Amino acid sequence: MSANIRPSGTFDTTYAQDIALNRTRTDKLIKYFLMAALLIIPLLTLRGPFGLNILPESIVGTVLRIAILVIAVQGLNILTGYTGLVSLGHAAFMAVGAYSSAILVREFGFTFWTALPTAALITGLVGILFGLPSLRVKGFYLSMATLAAQFIIPWVLRYPMADLTNGSRPLEVPIPEFFGLGLGSNAAFYYVAVPLSLLLALAARNISRTRTGRAFISIRDNDLAAELLGINVFRYKLQAFFLSAVYAGIAGALLAFESNSISLDFFGPAVSIEMLAMLIIGGAGYSLGPLFGVGFLNLLTQSVIPWLIPIIYAGLPALLPFLEPINAFAALNPLLFGFALMVFLIVEPRGLAYRWEILKISWKIRPYAN
Amino acid sequence: MRKALLLVILVLLVALPVAAQEELPDFIAESHTECEVDLTGQTITINHFGDISASYAFITQPLLVGLADAIAFYNARGGICGAEIAQSNRDTAGDPAQTQAAYDDFSTRADKPDLIVLYSSTDSELLRDQLAEDEIPVLISAGSVEGLYGETGEPGWIFATNPLYVDQLGSFCDFAAANPEMYPEPVIGYISWPGAFGEAAFQAETVAYCQSVGVEVLETRELFLPTATDITTNVQNLVDSGANILYTNSLASGPALVAKTIVDLGYEDDVQLAGVNWAIDTSVALLGQRTLGSDGLPSTDGLVASLPFRWYSERSEPGIALILEQAAANDRGLTLQNVSYILGWGLVDQYKEIYTRAVNEVGSLEAVDGAVILSVIENIDYSPLGLFDFVYEEGMRSVAGNRLAVLKYLNADMTGPATSAEDALLVDTPDGGKLFVPLLVPLTEFAPAPDLRPGMVEMEMEE
Numbered sequence: 131m132s133a134n135i136r137p138s139g140t141f142d143t144t145y146a147q148d149i150a151l152n153r154t155r156t157d158k159l160i161k162y163f164l165m166a167a168l169l170i171i172p173l174l175t176l177r178g179p180f181g182l183n184i185l186p187e188s189i190v191g192t193v194l195r196i197a198i199l200v201i202a203v204q205g206l207n208i209l210t211g212y213t214g215l216v217s218l219g220h221a222a223f224m225a226v227g228a229y230s231s232a233i234l235v236r237e238f239g240f241t242f243w244t245a246l247p248t249a250a251l252i253t254g255l256v257g258i259l260f261g262l263p264s265l266r267v268k269g270f271y272l273s274m275a276t277l278a279a280q281f282i283i284p285w286v287l288r289y290p291m292a293d294l295t296n297g298s299r300p301l302e303v304p305i306p307e308f309f310g311l312g313l314g315s316n317a318a319f320y321y322v323a324v325p326l327s328l329l330l331a332l333a334a335r336n337i338s339r340t341r342t343g344r345a346f347i348s349i350r351d352n353d354l355a356a357e358l359l360g361i362n363v364f365r366y367k368l369q370a371f372f373l374s375a376v377y378a379g380i381a382g383a384l385l386a387f388e389s390n391s392i393s394l395d396f397f398g399p400a401v402s403i404e405m406l407a408m409l410i411i412g413g414a415g416y417s418l419g420p421l422f423g424v425g426f427l428n429l430l431t432q433s434v435i436p437w438l439i440p441i442i443y444a445g446l447p448a449l450l451p452f453l454e455p456i457n458a459f460a461a462l463n464p465l466l467f468g469f470a471l472m473v474f475l476i477v478e479p480r481g482l483a484y485r486w487e488i489l490k491i492s493w494k495i496r497p498y499a500n
Numbered sequence: 501m502r503k504a505l506l507l508v509i510l511v512l513l514v515a516l517p518v519a520a521q522e523e524l525p526d527f528i529a530e531s532h533t534e535c536e537v538d539l540t541g542q543t544i545t546i547n548h549f550g551d552i553s554a555s556y557a558f559i560t561q562p563l564l565v566g567l568a569d570a571i572a573f574y575n576a577r578g579g580i581c582g583a584e585i586a587q588s589n590r591d592t593a594g595d596p597a598q599t600q601a602a603y604d605d606f607s608t609r610a611d612k613p614d615l616i617v618l619y620s621s622t623d624s625e626l627l628r629d630q631l632a633e634d635e636i637p638v639l640i641s642a643g644s645v646e647g648l649y650g651e652t653g654e655p656g657w658i659f660a661t662n663p664l665y666v667d668q669l670g671s672f673c674d675f676a677a678a679n680p681e682m683y684p685e686p687v688i689g690y691i692s693w694p695g696a697f698g699e700a701a702f703q704a705e706t707v708a709y710c711q712s713v714g715v716e717v718l719e720t721r722e723l724f725l726p727t728a729t730d731i732t733t734n735v736q737n738l739v740d741s742g743a744n745i746l747y748t749n750s751l752a753s754g755p756a757l758v759a760k761t762i763v764d765l766g767y768e769d770d771v772q773l774a775g776v777n778w779a780i781d782t783s784v785a786l787l788g789q790r791t792l793g794s795d796g797l798p799s800t801d802g803l804v805a806s807l808p809f810r811w812y813s814e815r816s817e818p819g820i821a822l823i824l825e826q827a828a829a830n831d832r833g834l835t836l837q838n839v840s841y842i843l844g845w846g847l848v849d850q851y852k853e854i855y856t857r858a859v860n861e862v863g864s865l866e867a868v869d870g871a872v873i874l875s876v877i878e879n880i881d882y883s884p885l886g887l888f889d890f891v892y893e894e895g896m897r898s899v900a901g902n903r904l905a906v907l908k909y910l911n912a913d914m915t916g917p918a919t920s921a922e923d924a925l926l927v928d929t930p931d932g933g934k935l936f937v938p939l940l941v942p943l944t945e946f947a948p949a950p951d952l953r954p955g956m957v958e959m960e961m962e963e
Contacts, residue, residue, distance in 0.1 A: 177608075187608030195601060288694065298694030298723065300625040302651055314633070316604065389600050391626045395695065396596050432601055436590055463553060463593055 149339045151332075168193070168324060172317040191316045192432060196424050197327035198384045203408050203420035204334045205377025210406070211414035212338060213370040214350030215264060215272055219279030220378055221401035223260075225394065227253040227379030228386035229287055232303045233294050242306030242313075242387055250379040256283070257375020264367040268353070280399045288394060300393040303386045314390065323384050330377060335417040337373070346370055350415075407467070411474045413481025422482035430470060435462050524577045527818040531882055532853055536860045540582030544855055544865070546571070546847070548587065548617040549602040551594035555726040558752035558783040559840045560619055564589060566844020569830050573848075580852045581859060592623070599623050607634050614873045615639065615854065617847060621647050621665075621696040624658050631657045635870035637877060639850065641843055643668070644700035645953060648897040653954055657870070659877050660898035661843065661850075661890065665700040665749055667949035668776050668806040671902045672747065673710035673717075675804075675944060683772070686714075689743025690721035691734055691758055693750045698723065701749045701776060705952045718743055726753065735761045744771055751778035756787035759799040768793050773803045780805035780907050782838035785938030788907075796921025798936055800907055804943065807905035809846070809888040811940045812837060819845075819885030834935070842887060849884035889946075902949040903942055910937040917941060 142148040152158040171193055174184040206220050231249035234240035240248065256279075263275035287295045295301055305314040306322070313319045337343040345366045348356040357363050386392045404427070412423020439462070478485055523529070546567060552560045564587075571585045579585050590605070592598035599622075606613055607630070616631075618624055618640040624647030631638055637657045640647070643664040649655060663671070676686040688710065692698040699721075707717045718741050722734035735758065738746060746762065748755050755775050762771050778784075780803060788800025795801075810817045812824060823845050827837055857876045858868045881891040889901045908917030910925045917939055918924035926934040 176610075186610075188605045191601065191604030191608070195597065297699065299696050299699055300622060300646065385597075389596070389626060390629055393596060393622060393626075393696065395594065395622060401595075401597075431598070432605070436605075439589075461553075463591065 151335065165328060168328075169321075172320050175317070177315075177317060190320055192428065194316055194320050194323055194388065196421075196428050197320075197324045198381050198388065199405075199408075199424045199428075200420045201327050201330050201384070202378050202381035203405050203412070203424055204331055205374040205381070206405055206409050207414060207417075207420050208334060208337060208346070208377065209370050209374035210409060211416070211419060212343060212346040212350060213367065214353075215268070215367060215370060216276070216406070217374065218273050218277040218399070218402050218406065219260060219283070220276075220374070220405050221397040221399070222279045222283035223253050223257055223375045223378035224382035224385065224401075225283055225287060225397035226256050226375075227382030228392045228396070229291075229295050229301070229382075230379070231383035232301055232386050232392060235304055236301075237294060242304075243308075246380065246383050249383045250376045253379025253382070254372045254376040257371045257378070258368050260375075261368045261371025264371065265364050277399075280402055284394050284397065298394055300391045303390050303392060305390060306387045313387075316388075319388050323388065326380070326384070330380065331417065331421070334377070338417065342366065342369060347415075404467075407471050409481075410479070411470060411481055413483030413485075416481065416483030416487075418486060419481055419483040422486065426470070426482060427467070430466055431463060435466065438462060522577050524574075525818065525822060528822075528849070528885065531884075531886075533856045533860065535581035535856055537863060537865075538582050539580065539859065539865055542583040542865050543586050544580050544583045544851065545613070546585065546587045546617060546851055547606055547613040547615070548619075549590040549592055549599070549606065550619040550623060552589065552591040554594035555752070556594060556620060559778065559781065559838065562836045562838045563619065563840035563844045563847075565832060565836050566841035567848060568844075569826050569832070569841075570845040570848035573826055574852060580855045583855075583865065585848060585851065594620070594622075596622065596626055599626055603627055603630065607636060612636070612870075614858075614868050614870050615851070618642070618658070621700055624648065625696050628656050628658060635874070637870055637874045639847065639877075641840070642697065642700075643898050644696050645703065647696065649953060655895050655897050657874060658897060659892060661846070661888070662777055662808050662898065663806065663900060663902045663949045664898045664953065665697075665776055666703050666706045666952040667898070667900070668808075668902060669701040669706045669747060669749075670709050670950035670952045671806055671904060672774050672804070673706075673713050673715040674950065675904045676715050676745065677713040683715075683745065686745055687716045687718065687742045688745045688747050688774075689718045689738030689741065690749075691731070691738060691746050692721070692723060692748050693726055693754055694723040698749050698754075701747070703952070703954070705954055705956070709950060709952055716742075724754075724757075726750070728757065731757055731761050732765065735765060735767075739765070739767060739771060746771055746773050748773070748775040748779055750775070751781060752783040753787055755779040755784045755803060755805075756790070756800060759784075759788050759803060760791040763791050763793050763799040773800070775803065775805040777806040777808055778839065779803060780807055780905060780940060782834065782938060785907055785909075786835060786935070789936055792921070795919070797909055797918060797924060801909055803907040804904060805907070806902050806949075807940060807942060808899070808902045808946075808949075809839075809842060810886060811905070811942075812842075813940055817886055819887050822885065834937075846884040846887045850890060853882055853884070853890075854880065896951075900948040900951070901946045903944045903946045905940045905942045908939045908941055910939045 171185060172178050172190050173180060174182050175187045175190060176183045177187055202224055206217060209215050209217050227249045230252045231245040234245040234248055260276060260279045264272055267275060288298050305312050313322060345361045348361060349363055349366055353363050408423030408427050409419060411426055413419035550560055567587050571587055575585055590602045592602050606616060613636060616636055616638045618638050621642040621644035624640055624642055625644060628647055628650055640658055640660050641662055643660040643662055645664060645666060648658055648660055676683040690702045702721050710717045718738060720741060722738055724731045724734055746758055748758050759773050762768060762773060784800055788798040791799040793799055810820050812820060814820050823842060854873060854876050858872045859865055862868055862872055878892060883889050888899060893900060911918040911923045912925045914925060925937050927937060929935050
């Protein structure tokens with residue numbers, strides 16, 4: 131995407147340059163440094179192998195959950211950001227991944243490592259099923275069709291498959307192992323989920339550089355024009371649904387094994403909407419969008435709100451005596467979430483990733499940036 | 501003269517703060533273990549996370565208010581052996597991912613909590629194994645078998661301050677069987693919310709136990725979402741299948757909606773509504789007033805449920821009298837005076853006793869950890885504010901004492917339950933409306949509920 135907003139006079143001379151992931155050596159170094167920094171986080175905590183107390187222990191769990199959610203939102207980015215198909219049933223696809231992986235391990239003797247790709251494949255196929263309406267409908271109507279997944283899938287998991295899924299009740303998920311080593315702790319599972327998240331982010335980025343990715347983008351920009359150019363729109367839409375669901379399936383399976391217990395409460399309609407909001411805030415169509423979106427909302431709910439609560443408790447009675455401070459708990463989360471979404475839709479609809487690109491360009495063309 | 505005056509002022513300045521510290525009422529002081537270690541200057545925090553803003557808010561918000569009032573009361577009277585009591589709450593909005601995040605935050609703090617307060621069966625089932633691994637005991641007001649004993653039946657680190665939900669249904673079956681004049685041919689239809697809490701009471705063991713005492717439980721149950729507004733079909737299905745008792749393991753809007761539907765369908769005289777301890781809460785009694793029965797009383801009039809602790813109507817109980825006095829002093833209205841306001845008070849009293857015993861045992865607050873607290877709770881036997889018996893039999897993780905009560909509404913003479921709208925007491929609300937005043941009437945004495953954990957039913961029935 132940065133190719134669109136490079137400084138004047140900077141242009142590519144080869145096709146390889148045009149599709150390069152890293153345009154400069156600095157880009158490459160920064161990325162490697164950030165990846166390495168990400169991977170040593172668990173080693174810098176008190177419970178790490180060296181007993182260092184440089185970072186708080188809770189950061190491991192936070193980054194782990196962000197990594198898992200980023201995978202899911204990357205999937206949504208392929209469907210919504212690249213292909214322009216808005217899905218309101220993404221959490222339901224995560225549920226398919228979570229439950230199918232758990233059932234494969236519990237009932238069919240799969241290991242975590244074989245259950246994960248199998249669950250991803252199953253979810254992909256379910257994704258294709260719910261992508262079929264995209265042949266006939268698009269826009270708002272397709273969104274409604276995907277919303278159907280959010281009702282049908284939980285119903286199937288809750289009732290007809292209750293013997294396998296434990297119905298509405300939480301289902302225990304065995305602790306995954308790696309050559310006999312339990313991956314039950316956050317720190318251990320971190321080294322499964324975070325590298326996988328990085329790998330899948332790279333894969334998602336790569337998709338946009340392939341023939342398939344370009345077809346997705348052309349469908350998003352103008353599906354009629356794409357069809358006239360000879361692109362099989364329906365086939366590519368189904369591919370987008372498949373890939374998106376595969377990502378959701380992997381995220382769901384990781385979530386199940388990370389928490390060792392799953393219930394349908396994890397995958398309600400609100401989660402689908404939250405993921406869509408994360409994508410909007412982060413920047414739909416940008417490979418960094420999911421990371422920014424998930425990171426921003428996690429920061430809001432995990433850090434900003436808990437930090438605000440004691441202040442509100444202390445200050446509210448004097449400021450607004452007619453309000454009960456207890457209600458701050460109920461109000462803050464939806465209030466700040468809605469406010470953030472509204473601000474981004476009005477002020478920066480292209481999201482944080484776009485703003486990040488602008489910042490990078492401003493840095494590159496300093497001192498001429500305005 | 502001036503020197504003497506200065507001396508008097510100095511003495512007063514020293515003496516006043518000491519005099520300002522009030523004494524605990526005798527009934528509380530006598531129920532507690534004597535402090536052997538002075539903890540003045542230290543802080544004991546009640547760590548709690550749970551759904552404060554979603555469907556459990558009806559009960560969790562009054563819990564926080566109860567905690568706040570009780571903490572202020574105890575802190576003004578010496579806290580816990582001199583240590584100040586504080587509270588730390590975090591909202592999860594009922595989202596398991598948020599619950600996990602909150603748990604990670606609490607459990608990885610440098611000062612890892614020795615004890616946590618939870619409020620939801622879903623949370624207990626999600627965190628059961630992690631709590632055991634991190635050795636953090638939990639006090640919870642929920643009782644799902646999986647949460648307390650897991651799939652293997654192994655007692656965990658979570659202790660419920662109410663009876664197991666399966667045991668509560670068992671208690672109701674005992675009551676129905678013992679009162680054939682009220683329930684000649686009792687057939688229970690289970691109608692509840694989906695999920696760990698809503699489905700917790702409906703287990704094969706409970707069904708078998710109820711059958712063994714002569715109460716049929718329909719095999720088919722009906723589930724509805726907390727957001728549902730019309731459950732006519734669910735209720736009709738159960739009634740058509742022969743149910744004359746509808747048992748619900750839901751709270752707040754759940755039992756109120758079932759009661760409304762019973763009235764709407766005209767089954768008031770044919771179908772009894774019964775439920776878990778949360779079903780008989782003030783929130784249900786108030787929500788039930790939106791629909792009136794043919795007698796003009798709220799649809800929830802006559803609801804029978806477990807009441808495993810003392811209630812506001814038992815004013816002769818010193819604990820209840822104190823809670824009522826403090827609720828009035830803190831200007832807590834009727835909506836806040838519910839079950840969890842009571843439990844908030846009980847919880848602070850429990851903390852006082854648990855920490856006093858723990859510190860006495862290990863000599864300092866720093867030496868107290870999860871394992872010490874676990875050992876204290878496993879061996880504890882006292883009654884917080886006289887509200888319920890805080891005791892766990894060998895291997896059990898829920899209290900056993902239970903009783904049944906019926907939800908009624910106060911009559912105009914304030915002498916007992918109203919029999920119709922004409923003789924009911926109606927009070928004005930701030931918005932100009934009228935409100936029936938709920939009244940819980942105990943139907944049985946406190947007694948151990950049947951132990952219906954998996955594997956225990958055969959033993960019960962053989963005995």
